[in-house]
Amino acid sequence: EMIKKKKHEYSIEYIDHNYKELLIPSGEYGKHLLDKNALHIWPRGEFMLIALANLDGSFTCTIFAPNKGKNSFEELQNKNSVQSYFTELFPDFVPLIPNLYDQWRTNPTSSLAIIKTYPWNVKEKVLLVGDSAHATVPFYGQGMNAGFEDCRILDELLNSSNENWKNSFNEYSKIRKPNGDGIQDLSMQNFIVMRDKTADSKFLLQKVIEKKFANLYPEKWTPLYSMVSFTNIPYSLAWEIGIKQENLMKKIMKITNIEKIWDRKEIMQKMYDLS
Template sequence: MQTPIKIAVVGSGLVGSLLAIYLKRAGHTVHVYDRSPDIRKINFSGRSINLAMSNRGWRALDDLGLGDTIREIAIPMDKRAIHLVDEPLSYQPYGKEGECIYSISRGVLNRQMVTLAEAEGVEFFFESRVWDVTMADATLHTGETEKGPWDDLKYDMVFGADGAFSRIRHRMQRQNMFNYSQEFLNTGYKELNIPANPDGTHKLDKNSFHIWPRHDFMLIAMPNLDGSFTCTLFMPFEGENSFESLKDKETLEAFFAKHFPSTIEVIPNLVEDFFKNPTSTLVTMKCYPWTFEDKVALIGDAAHAIVPFYGHGMNAGFEDITILSQLMEQYGDDWKTIFQEYQKSRKPNADAIAELSYRNFMEMRSKTADAKFLLQKKIEKHFSENHPDKWLPLYSRVTFSFRPYAEALAIGDHQKAIMDEVMLMPDIESKWDTPEVEARILELLTAK
């Protein structure tokens, strides 16, 4: 147990709420501020992508004994379901038997996390706008408008868990030697919905992550507990097949009939949802340092916002908390060292998962429908099953292990170089599971 101090967490999202529980369990007084209303009292819909909880996220919850509570609102997905035009539905397992990721509604999980934090004794201040922080003495400045008047709220420490456009980071950016970058994809997203059957069952296989890959754009669907699916359409903002091109009911319906014919029967409110829900942006945000002395620290998206295509935004943020908690146990009250070691440990891994997430965007929208790519994955899986000590596929290393993201990226690049050579072998399509191919991979592993 550390010496109790008074800590403010700015942001009541998933990372902020979980961090508050960890800090409270460590003996501190914890206040959480959020400019939005209490999420438990509002309708949360229209601009969300369902979460994909995997091992790193579960570890952060299980370490507190909360994992089983959250599993009650999660649906396991052990495979991708690939929907191509004029071809039969195909499935791609995520990992070994029993390995799966879990679909969770962001709104449902966030409500649960706030309730769990309150049960621990964390105090929440909703509709409280934090405009600035005096970093030298951890004083928050809140008020109705950015131009004041403000109330000054003094704390011993402040955590910025307030997302990709963090106000706490905005203050830190004005320091000397603070590096910051943001990069938007030219692709946006829009939420759609597949309702449940009249009897409450799912219209599609509920234990699959459904993908309609179409090269420059794609549709995904993830299951919800009520029998519905949250769908997300990813498209360029401009161009031939883009949000800009879908201006009216007739164009939209013709577009879906051509590119997503299998959805016509299962998305009855396509037109209403499409024109009602906003088109949202996707950004990768990087910065450093993440901390200031022993007073202020960034965590989650405030420190490293990433695009959602590996399903690791939440998982990476939860792992931030796991590492921070381990350092708190190791260094006790030495918060300067805790903060320094925290950012040194997490920064390379945050950069790595950002890169991996961008690459998975390319994979999901096009390669999941590519025969050579699918053959390569079969070869990798076959070799990994025969030599589990020598080869763990990149996806499994990222999603079903606790190894550092930076290590996964480096080893993944190494494995890709090997597979690029293997795929050039003559007649690889017919002899992919032969001892000859296995021997070649072993040879390349030794050589490289």
């Protein structure tokens, strides 16, 4: 009904990847077969496999892969192709799931999409929060939190306006729209990081350098992940700061022999001067 209203924008963008969940069962006596305190990622460039621990000793795993083309879901249509795919690309994963093909055949393959819409309200009558306003892909783990943040901001606006619903709804829509876009941008960026860059030694070195600088000068540098996950910095602002940080780090990583001299004082000073 909101879309039928004049001047109400709406779009849904399906990305070129689908996903399927698998389950690593618990070991003997409910023991976890992998480190339960880590996010496990098998990065493979255009696709990846991840695993997260459950309380019962099992792991929920998700394969994210292209819909079509090489190493895609399109290629995995029978038992031989599925077994070959995992044996070749994830050899250490295969022994953890004895019934791999049964799970593959039974569990659904699902799509991934980003929804954008504006405004998020119709006067003081209807208001969108959470996924109805800014559904995103799951690669930052912030979907539910973004919805809770919507509620917090709305509550603050209602309190400060003596519960003027019309003004609060209009202001909420203006304030939260950039942050809905922000978490969507952050999520897509982190998909690339997870599936590709976590296997890149230079990227990993960059993160080590950033961590050292943040420890030395916390007032000058908060890592992007920390801004998003552990502060109330708006998603849109975190996205902007993250772009500036990345541009700065491109200059640092181009320094000759950075792999050998990254922990020298002059490198930290260079970052300080640029930040």
